[in-house]
Amino acid sequence: MKVIILTAGLGTRLRPHTYSKPKPLVNVAGKPMLAHILDSLQLLAIEELIFVTGYLGHRIEEFVKARYSFPTRFLEQTELRGQAHAIYLAREVVKGPMLIVFGDGIFRADLAPLNRATDEGTIFVQEVEDTRRFGVAVVEDGLITKLVEKPEHPISNLAVIGVYFVPEAQRLFESIAYIMENNLQTKGEFYLTDALQVMIERGERFRAQRVEVWKDCGNPSALLDTNRYLLENGGSYVGSVTRSIIIPPVYIPDTAHVENSVIGPYVSVAPGASIKDSRIRDSIINEGAQIEAITLQNSMIGDDALVNGQFQQLNVGDSSEIHYG
Numbered sequence: 001m002k003v004i005i006l007t008a009g010l011g012t013r014l015r016p017h018t019y020s021k022p023k024p025l026v027n028v029a030g031k032p033m034l035a036h037i038l039d040s041l042q043l044l045a046i047e048e049l050i051f052v053t054g055y056l057g058h059r060i061e062e063f064v065k066a067r068y069s070f071p072t073r074f075l076e077q078t079e080l081r082g083q084a085h086a087i088y089l090a091r092e093v094v095k096g097p098m099l100i101v102f103g104d105g106i107f108r109a110d111l112a113p114l115n116r117a118t119d120e121g122t123i124f125v126q127e128v129e130d131t132r133r134f135g136v137a138v139v140e141d142g143l144i145t146k147l148v149e150k151p152e153h154p155i156s157n158l159a160v161i162g163v164y165f166v167p168e169a170q171r172l173f174e175s176i177a178y179i180m181e182n183n184l185q186t187k188g189e190f191y192l193t194d195a196l197q198v199m200i201e202r203g204e205r206f207r208a209q210r211v212e213v214w215k216d217c218g219n220p221s222a223l224l225d226t227n228r229y230l231l232e233n234g235g236s237y238v239g240s241v242t243r244s245i246i247i248p249p250v251y252i253p254d255t256a257h258v259e260n261s262v263i264g265p266y267v268s269v270a271p272g273a274s275i276k277d278s279r280i281r282d283s284i285i286n287e288g289a290q291i292e293a294i295t296l297q298n299s300m301i302g303d304d305a306l307v308n309g310q311f312q313q314l315n316v317g318d319s320s321e322i323h324y325g
Contacts (some may be wrong), residue, residue, distance in 0.1 A: 001044065001045065001046065001075070001096065001097040001098060001114065001115075001301055002046070002047050002048045002049075002050060002090075002094045002097075002098050002099075002169070003041065003044070003046055003048070003049050003050065003098070003099045003100075003101065004050045004051075004052065004094070004098060004099070004100050004101070005030070005034075005037070005049065005050070005051050005052070005089055005101045005102075005103050006022075006052050006083060006087070006100070006101070006102050006103055007022060007024045007034070007052065007054070007060050007103040007280050008013075008044075008046045008052050008053055008054030008055070008057070008076075008080065008086055008087050008238075009054065009078040009080075009103075009104065010023075010054070010055055010080070010294070011023030011026070011104070011218075013219040013220075014026055014218070014219060014220065014223065015317075016059070016094075016219075016315070016318075016320075017300065017302055017317055017318070017319030019317060019318075020056075020302070020303070021056060021059060021081060021303075021318065021319040022053070022054070022055060022056045022057065022059055022060055023057060023103070023104055023217075023320070024037075024060065024103040024104065025060065025063060026217070026223065027106075027187070027268065027286055027287070028106070028217060028223055028226050028227045028230060028268065028284065029226070029230030029235040029268050029324070030233050030235060030237065030251040030253065030268050030270070031249055032062065032063065032103075033106060033217050033226075034060070034064075034103055035067070035085070035124075035189055036106045036230070037101060037106065038064070038068055038070075039104060040106075040107065041101075042109070042111075043096050043109070043111060043112050043115075044099070044111055044112075044114060044115060045115045045218040046070055047069075047071065048070075048071045048072065048073055048267070049064075049070045049071065049072045049073070049078050050072075050074075050075060050090050050093065050094065051064065051067075051072065051073070051074050051075070051077070052075050052076075052077050052086040052087070052089055052090070053074055053076055053077070054076065054077050054080065055079075057074065057076055059214075059321070060074070060315050061074050067254070073093065075089045075090060077089060080303070081184060081189060081190055081191075082118075082185070082189030082190035083102075083189055083190070083191055083192040084176045084179060084180070084190040084191055084192045084194065084195045085176075085180065085189075085190045087100060087172070087173075087176060087192060088173060088176045089170075089179070090181070091173040091176075092299055094165060094169040094173075095168075095169055095170055096116075096168065096169060097114075097165070097166070097167050097168070097169070098165070098169040098172070099111075099114060099163070099165050099166075100163070100164040100166070100168045100192070101162065101163050101263055102162030102163070104162070104216075104217055104218055105161060105162055105214060105215060105216050105217055105218075106213075106214075106215045106217060106226055106230070106289065106323045107124065107161055107163060107211050107212075107213060107214045108211060108212040108213035108214075109124055109209065109211040109212060110164065110212075114165050116186075117220070118167055119205070120163055120167065120205045120206065120207055121164070121166050121167055121199075121204060121205065121206040121207070122164070122206065122207050122209050122312055123137060123144055123147075123160055123163075123164050123165075123196070123207070123208060123209070124160070124161050124162075124163040124164070124190060124208075124209050124211050124214075125137050125139075125158040125159060125160055125161060125208050125209065125210055126158070126159055126161055126210060126211050126214045127157050127158060127159070127210075127213070128157060128158075128159040129157070131154055131155075131156065131157060131158075131159055132150060132151065132152065133150060133158060134150065134159035135147060135148065135150065135159070135160040135191070135192075135193040135304055136147045136148055136151060136154075136155060136156045136157075136158055136159055136160065137156055137158045137159075137208055138155055138156045138158075139156070139158060139208045142207055142208065143205055143206065143207060143208075143274055144206045144207070144208050145200070146197065146200070147160065147193045147194075147196050147197045147200065148193065148197075149186045149187075149191045149193040150186065150187070151315060155224075158210075159214075160193065161211060161214040166216050169197060170203065171199060171202075172196070172199060174193060174196075175195040175196070175202070176190070176192075176195045176200040178195075178198055179194050179195050182251060186187065200307040209223050210243070212245070213266055215230075215253040215267075220300055220315055221298075223284070224282060224283075224298060224300070225283065227266060227268055227284055228266045228282070229298045231248075231249035231250065231251060231265075231266055231268065232249050233251070235251055236249035236251060236265075237251050237252065237253070238247050238250060238251075238252050239252050239253050239254035239255070239256060240254060241259070241261075241263075242257075242258065242259040242260070243259060243260050244258050244259060244260060244261045244262065244263060245263070246263050246264055247262070247263070247264030247265045247281070248264055248265060249264070249265060249266065250263055250264040250265065250266070250267045250268070250269070251267070251268045251269060252269045253269065253270070255271040255272055255320065256269045256270070256271060256272065256273045256274070256275070257273070257274040257275070257276075258275045258276075259275070259276045259277075260276055260277045261275050261276065261277060261278045261279065261280065262278075262279045262280070263275065263280050263281075264280075264281060265281060265282070266281060266282040266283075266286065267280050267282070267283050267284075267285070268280060268283075268284045269285045270285060270286045270287040270288075270289070270303075270322065271287055272287050272288040273285045273286065273287060273288060273289045273290070273291070274290045274291065274292075275291045275292075276291070276292045276293070277292055277293045278292065278293060278294045278295065278319045279294075279295045279296070280294075280295075280296045280297075280299075281296070281297050282297050282298050282299075283296050283297065283299040283300065283301070284299075284301070285298045285301045286300075286301060286302050286303045286305070287303045287304070288303050289301045289302065289303065289304065289305045289306075289307070290305070290306045290307070290308075291308070292307070292308040292309075293308050293309065294307060294308055294309055294310060295310065296314060297316065299314040300314070300315050301314060302317040302318035302320060303318040304318055305317070305318060305320045306320070307320075
């Protein structure tokens with residue numbers, strides 16, 4: 001099958017970090033969220049990975065080519081007209097079975113059955129309390145009968161998590177063409193949910209598959225929550241530290257420098273970061289950041305940022321400097 005990964009969004013809710021990098025390359029639990037997604041696809045029989053990129057898309061391409069051996073293709077969405085429009089860019093290069101994955105969330109699901117030929121599609125879902133921020137699915141006897149994007153009034157508690165298997169891609173492209181030709185938009189964009197609903201109305205069968213885990217990475221609080229989950233579930237690692245106390249779970253790579261500090265719980269430190277004389281918990285420290293003489297909690301520190309002083313909570317972008325006193 002071919003796999004399309006959508007990475008073109010601007011990631012405005014994660015600024016300032018997404019000014020200097022695309023959202024899928026923001027770190028969580030020791031590596032970019034895109035790496036977590038790609039690692040979860042390793043058991044699939046993938047003919048080609050197709051990335052739809054946008055702002056700073058060249059960095060997505062550089063990252064993937066440097067670290068993965070999948071056959072890849074990169075398409076640029078120059079107009080941000082929505083998810084369906086982004087997928088439609090691949091209409092000339094995809095036929096047959098297709099998996100679509102949004103590049104801004106981390107999930108745990110059994111994808112191996114998708115390697116077997118089937119005439120039914122699969123849409124992965126999870127129960128949520130507030131469905132107003134998501135596309136939702138109405139399910140009867142395991143089959144999806146209705147999909148609605150961001151409903152104002154609850155019609156289901158099953159949120160669509162951004163992972164979709166379509167047995168024949170061309171039928172999806174036909175439905176996307178239909179909603180675009182008829183200008184069927186939701187909140188000013190062409191959503192994949194609306195195109196899939198057209199397919200259902202035309203007789204396509206989609207089964208709802210509940211996932212084991214789905215973690216949103218769309219804003220700082222969600223990203224820190226995802227960081228906590230991943231560290232608790234196999235993501236903890238401690239390299240060499242000097243005269244420091246480590247409270248697990250944490251991730252500290254061998255190339256980071258930690259000295260005279262108390263780190264943890266729930267701290268991710270990226271390669272090349274330096275932490276001295278500090279107390280840090282529930283935070284993400286990115287590549288090359290320098291932290292000295294500070295107490296941090298619920299914080300995100302960008303690449304190559306310099307922070308020292310007595311602040312308690314920070315959201316600092318790349319190459320910034322914060323001093324106290």
